Amino acid sequence: MTGYHVEMRNVQFAHGGDDSGFTFDVVFEAGKITALMGASGGGKSTLLNLLAGFLQPATGSIFVGDNSVTRKHASDRPVSMIFQDHNLFAHLTVEQNVGLGISPGLALRQEDKHRIAEALKSVGLDGYAHRKPSKLSGGERQRVALARILVRDRPILLMDEALASLGPGLRQSILDLVLKLRNAKSLTVIMVTHDPSDARRIADNVVFLADKGVIGHGPMKEILLSPSDPRIAAYLGTT
């Protein structure tokens, strides 16, 4: 199993009220972890929302593997997304929140509950099934979100600053968990981050956004250690 690559072909999108739109032309390698970096307002979240199907591009196509998903509904795309916050419905239990990844009507059979328990175990939350999200720490909530990714079993994982509200220790442990998941399932991971150390820890590649599009794309070491583009160097503060 090698996973699926994600390709954006001349995808254009403008937010209402903006004069000029974004143009994205980029391929995310199959089974690799790509860190998506760039300044605020550079389009990182917009790119992820386009991939997830929360936004519709004006023109262009999005491919997962060889299939176009451009016109597919968010729930029909082979994609899961984790946000910085509110990944769980506050009024549902941990088990129900994970179970939504199996059945959107929460019709859970006994074997589904076993799968949920297994998933919770593998993110280190054994025995948390019947708690409410309000009783969990920020890091534990993100682990529950990862457990749902596990049972949902989609080949693409998008992370929209999913670690931004966690401390350094927790970030590392969740990053390691993501790495473990990727290795086990050949996930293609695209993660938005502000922190180069996140990228250094697990990313294979870096895609850098600026000036309404992609300005840098390559192996992590190349982009982060010896950036050729002065805009990237300025962002990293390495000039």
Next chain:
Amino acid sequence: MARSDEPLIAHSSYSKWLARLVLIALAVLCLTPLVALGVLANASLRFDQAALILTDPVVLRALRFTLIQAALSTVLSIGLAIPVLMALRQIQYAWVQQTVRLLFSLPLVLPQIVAALAIVAVFGQNGWFAALTNELQVGWPSIYGLGGILLAHVFFNMPLAVRIFDQTLQSMPPEYDKMAAQLGLKGFHRFRLVEAVVIRNSVGGVASLIFFLCATSFTVVLMLGGGPRSTTLEVAIYQSLAFDFDLGRALLLILLQIAVTGMIVLTLSLGPQSELGGSNFSISDQATSRFVVVDRPRLRFDSFALLIVAFLFVGLPFGAIIIDGLSANPLQVWAKPSVLAATATSVVIGVASAFLATLFALVLAGAASTRTLAVVPTLALVFPPIVLSAGWLLTIRQFVDPFAFAPALVIVINAAMALPFVIRIIEQALKTHRVRHGPLEAQLGINGWSRWRLSVLPALKLPFLTGFAFAFALSLGDFGVVALFGSDRLQTLPYLIYSNFGSYRSQDAIALALLLTSLVFSAIGLAELFARYDGSERAAPL
């Protein structure tokens, strides 16, 4: 962050004393008649008589009807609000949603006496629908009695429930929409697993609010009750003083009313607190809130029809005030000396009580602790206007001519009734202000009077204006307080409307209702307009 029981602004002992003074004044306002009535009751009634009156079928019937109509109004309002809200959320066009939301915000500020009149104009036996069915040679039932009361209560409270639930749903994190879309939650499942659960947490609060409003509703019941069978405790108090002048019965009814409302308040305050609305919903991500999820539930024909019916139900009474009012020779009616005098009286009373309410709210919201502030609305709930006015009327007539003091009492009681609303607006604004500017003020050492002058007052002039306008509108439309104090010497617009309605001059009544409505909405509209064209901190929507 500061603890929740800390005062919002002042720490100086001077302003704390001011706040205590206001609280004592409120307590005196509410408790004096109670004590006086107790003494009076002791003097004028023997215990066996009191027991007799308590088994009085009139009193018992009033008590039973009060509770039954309030329960029915609550169930109907909420039962209709939920499907209407779901239909509203399915509409694809933002302007339709905004129009409905705007229309549904109007009943909140419409004077009860005008609403009752408008309900009669639309649903009454000489109303719009009756005119239609007469063409078809079909009869139209009378709305006086339980039916009319329920119509009016649903007219007021269904939109209120829709708006509160709507705000609850809008306070959901935007990620919920994205998650629901990604996980494929659609239609009924989505409602069951997301919206219904989120709404469920506010149903209890909304239901108790509506039950209260209906259990203490006076003007609507007085105008639409139409007989002793449909009389609530409040109306029975009024009737026993205004018509029968049966002091003993009035006293007992007042005590019974206080006992009933007090008991409900107590029950509710012991109830469980909602687990949502706290820390889980507090963070809203500015960056993601720009994203609108493309898919909404498809609008089905039945929800579309429901929405139209609800829109007409709330909209038609407003149409009746405007159309029937305009066709009742309004200019001629408005130019009558009695109308001009009543308008002037209403405006003076409104300005005075709005001024008092805003001042009191400012003193309290600034210096009292949040816990103390919560007492004020409770007082207003336990002592509804008719209880206060009847209590004070009975008390002061022992010493002076009550009608000489009528204007002052009307002003003060109206101010007290508006106080909880004004406090809410100002407290919210002060909270926001403290979060935004508190650290800066502390660092620069701006405090005391200069803090008010330089920081609080300039930033909060709009919330003050909104609070003032709301108190003014409330007092302008009041009939509950003026019902007992009104006389040939003290006539407000609502009082004049009621006497016209009572003597079957419904043309004049509706023309006056148009005048009153225009005044009320001008006041609110002006405040809104100022708010819209000014960049400083907004008042919280009601």
